[in-house]
Amino acid sequence: MIIIDKRSRVPVYEQIKNELMTLIRLGTLSPHEKLPSIRSIASETGINVNTVKKAFSELETAGVIYSVSGTGCFVNDDALANDGLKQVVYRDITDAVKSAISRGIQKEEIIELVNQLYKGESGND
Amino acid sequence: MIELKSVTKKFGDFTAVENLSFKVDKASVYGLVGYNGAGKTTVLKTVAGVYRPDGGEVLVDGENVFDSARQKAKIFYVPDDLYFEPYASLYDMAKFYSGYYKDFSFETFDKLINVFGLDKKARINSFSKGMQRQGELVLGMSTNPKILLLDESFDGLDPSKRNLMNNMVMEYMAERECSVIVSSHNLHELAGICDRIALIGGKKLVMDCNVDDISASRAKFRVVFEDEKTQADFIAINHKNFKKDGKIITFVVEGNFDEAEHKLNAMKPLLVEKYPLSLEEIFLAEMEGSDYDFKEIFG
Numbered sequence: 001m002i003i004i005d006k007r008s009r010v011p012v013y014e015q016i017k018n019e020l021m022t023l024i025r026l027g028t029l030s031p032h033e034k035l036p037s038i039r040s041i042a043s044e045t046g047i048n049v050n051t052v053k054k055a056f057s058e059l060e061t062a063g064v065i066y067s068v069s070g071t072g073c074f075v076n077d078d079a080l081a082n083d084g085l086k087q088v089v090y091r092d093i094t095d096a097v098k099s100a101i102s103r104g105i106q107k108e109e110i111i112e113l114v115n116q117l118y119k120g121e122s123g124n125d
Numbered sequence: 126m127i128e129l130k131s132v133t134k135k136f137g138d139f140t141a142v143e144n145l146s147f148k149v150d151k152a153s154v155y156g157l158v159g160y161n162g163a164g165k166t167t168v169l170k171t172v173a174g175v176y177r178p179d180g181g182e183v184l185v186d187g188e189n190v191f192d193s194a195r196q197k198a199k200i201f202y203v204p205d206d207l208y209f210e211p212y213a214s215l216y217d218m219a220k221f222y223s224g225y226y227k228d229f230s231f232e233t234f235d236k237l238i239n240v241f242g243l244d245k246k247a248r249i250n251s252f253s254k255g256m257q258r259q260g261e262l263v264l265g266m267s268t269n270p271k272i273l274l275l276d277e278s279f280d281g282l283d284p285s286k287r288n289l290m291n292n293m294v295m296e297y298m299a300e301r302e303c304s305v306i307v308s309s310h311n312l313h314e315l316a317g318i319c320d321r322i323a324l325i326g327g328k329k330l331v332m333d334c335n336v337d338d339i340s341a342s343r344a345k346f347r348v349v350f351e352d353e354k355t356q357a358d359f360i361a362i363n364h365k366n367f368k369k370d371g372k373i374i375t376f377v378v379e380g381n382f383d384e385a386e387h388k389l390n391a392m393k394p395l396l397v398e399k400y401p402l403s404l405e406e407i408f409l410a411e412m413e414g415s416d417y418d419f420k421e422i423f424g
Contacts (some may be wrong), residue, residue, distance in 0.1 A: 004317065009401040011340035012317045042299060046292040047317045048154055049299040054337050102396040 001036060004045045012047055016055035021088060024064065024079050035065060035073045059084075126150055126186060127172060127272060127304055133180035134167050141167040143328045144181070149321075152302035154294075156319035156336075158312060158408065163325040165308040166205060169274045172306060173202040185272065198226060201270035203261050205277045209249045215260050216245040219267065226268035234267035241289065255282045262290060266297055273297070275307040279314050291318060312405045324408055332411050339407060344382040347375045348389055349396040362388055366410045377402065377410045 002019045004012060023029045038056055042049040056073055059065045062084030067073045079085060100110055127149040134141045142164040149155040157165045170176045172183055174190040174197045182189050185196040209218055215238065223229035238245045241259045249257060258278055265273060273294070279287050295318065298305050309315055315322055316336070324332040346364075349372050356367045362385045364376040378385040382399065389397050402410070 006317045007313060007403075009403050011337055011401065013337045014341070014401075039299060043292065043296050045317075046288060046295055048295055048320060050153060050320050051317065051337060099398070102398075 002041055002045055004047060013051050013055040013058070016041070016047070016052055017059055018088070020055070020059060021064065021085055024075055025085070025089075029075050031075050031077045031079060033075050034071075035075065037072055127306070128184040129168075129172070129181070130184065131181035132168075132171060132178045132183060134164075134171055134176055135179045140328055142171075142325070145325075145330055146181070147323055147330060147333050149304045149306060151304055152298060153320040154298055154305040154307060154318055156315040156322040157306060157308040157325060158310065158315065158322060159308075159325035161310065164328055165325060166276055168325070169202060169276050169306060169308060172272075173197075173200055173274055175202070199271040200274065201226075201265040201268050201272070202274040203258075203265050203276060203278050205280070207257050207261050209257070209260075212248055212250070214246050214248055215243060215264065218249070218260075218264055219245070222264055222268055226270075228269040230267055230269060233269070234263065237263040237266060237293070240293070241286070255286060258282060259286060259290065262293070266293065269301070271301070271303050273303055273305045275305065277308055277310075279307075279309065279311070287314075294318070312403075312408065316404050322404070324411065332408065336404070340401060340404065343377055343379050343402045343407060343410070344385075345375060345377050345400045345402050345406065346382075346385070346389065347373065347396070347398040347400070348394045349373055350392070350394050358392075377406070 001023075002016060004015050004019075006012070008015065010018075020029070020035065029035065035056075036044075038049060038052045041047070042052045045052075056065065056067075060067055060073070063082050064076055064079045064085055065073045066076055076082065097110060129145055129147050132145045133143050145168065147155075157168060159165050167176065171178055172190065174183070174193070177191045182191075184190065185193070185200070188196050190196050190200070210221065213221070219229070219231065219234050223231070235245075241263060243252075243256060243260055243263065249260060252260060258281065262275075262278060275294070279290065282290060294305060294307075297303065307315065307318065312322075319336055321333065321335055323330055323334075353372055354369075354374060356369070359367070359374075359376070362376075362378065363380065364378050364385070367376045368374070386397065386399060
């Protein structure tokens with residue numbers, strides 16, 4: 001369910017956060033759905049359980065998930081509306097656009113691309 | 126919990142490690158990194174209570190480990206140079222260890238033997254080096270240690286066995302809440318495994334850090350400007366490892382790199398790229414100036 005690239009420059013706990021947030025964004029994990037347990041993610045990926053705990057606690061602090069003691073962690077009601085989640089998306093987009101600018105891509109081209117992607121989405125509805 | 130307090134170990138006139146202090150919590154994994162001969166094995170053997178430190182002390186749950194048979198019974202040390210009884214099988218060794226470790230579990234032993242696909246009746250000296258390492262780890266985990274010391278234990282394993290061993294150790298640590306110290310000269314191996322990593326260099330602890338915090342605390346920048354800049358132009362930005370290749374400049378920023386990015390953007394660059402640092406780069410940055418000058422050697 002979660003894929004970690006140990007050779008990546010991105011810290012492992014960030015990768016876990018990103019993976020979980022992607023699953024939430026895609027709707028694979030819906031509000032109030034139980035997340036896989038910390039232990040199961042740790043043993044599935046071979047990652048230190050404390051690192052997985054850190055990723056979970058940061059998501060909890062950001063309000064993306066909530067924990068019920070003794071039961072596990074669940075996706076928050078408004079996880080998708082959550083600022084923390086949005087900020088991550090904004091940061092990703094900002095980085096992508098910056099890199100496009102430095103590679104000489106014109107503003108119009110990006111806007112065209114965005115329009116196409118959004119059109120594609122409404123076409124699927 | 127393991128606590129090293131100003132540990133010094135000498136062999137005759139030679140000082141192997143000097144004034145080393147660090148702590149390893151319960152249910153955590155501590156990585157020791159350093160060049161060959163940096164003193165990693167000496168540290169592990171001192172923690173195991175094999176060596177008596179010449180200065181300072183090693184405490185396990187508050188007790189001096191060298192003098193405490195009780196604490197030593199909870200420690201298993203997997204050395205780099207493995208030792209097995211001549212002609213012994215893993216099962217013979219299991220019986221041997223069960224005499225010393227009262228918590229030895231033959232049930233765990235059999236399960237692990239199956240997982241690793243080893244033959245417990247075969248002579249160990251017919252095994253390859255990698256199989257012997259797996260065998261030793263199987264024996265080690267079967268003793269139910271509260272402290273597991275792994276000296277270069279991932280060396281010489283094929284990728285799938287390395288992965289298996291990695292997962293076993295992680296699972297064991299989480300399940301039994303034991304402390305693990307693992308030494309290696311391969312940082313990639315330690316990322317994702319360790320809570321903390323310490324770097325030993327020049328007999329001393331050069332760095333001791335929480336892996337997650339440290340990777341989040343630094344970033345590498347690559348910038349390009351229209352005109353040629355020198356290091357003096359970046360004086361307002363606290364940086365390290367400044368490298369310049371024509372117009373392309375790279376450096377490492379510690380701490381507030383959002384602010385650094387802001388300042389860089391104000392300088393109207395053609396390109397600003399920010400990368401997280403790999404553990405390897407962090408350690409190399411930390412040892413700036415101490416790495417070999419290959420040009421000097423081969424030039």
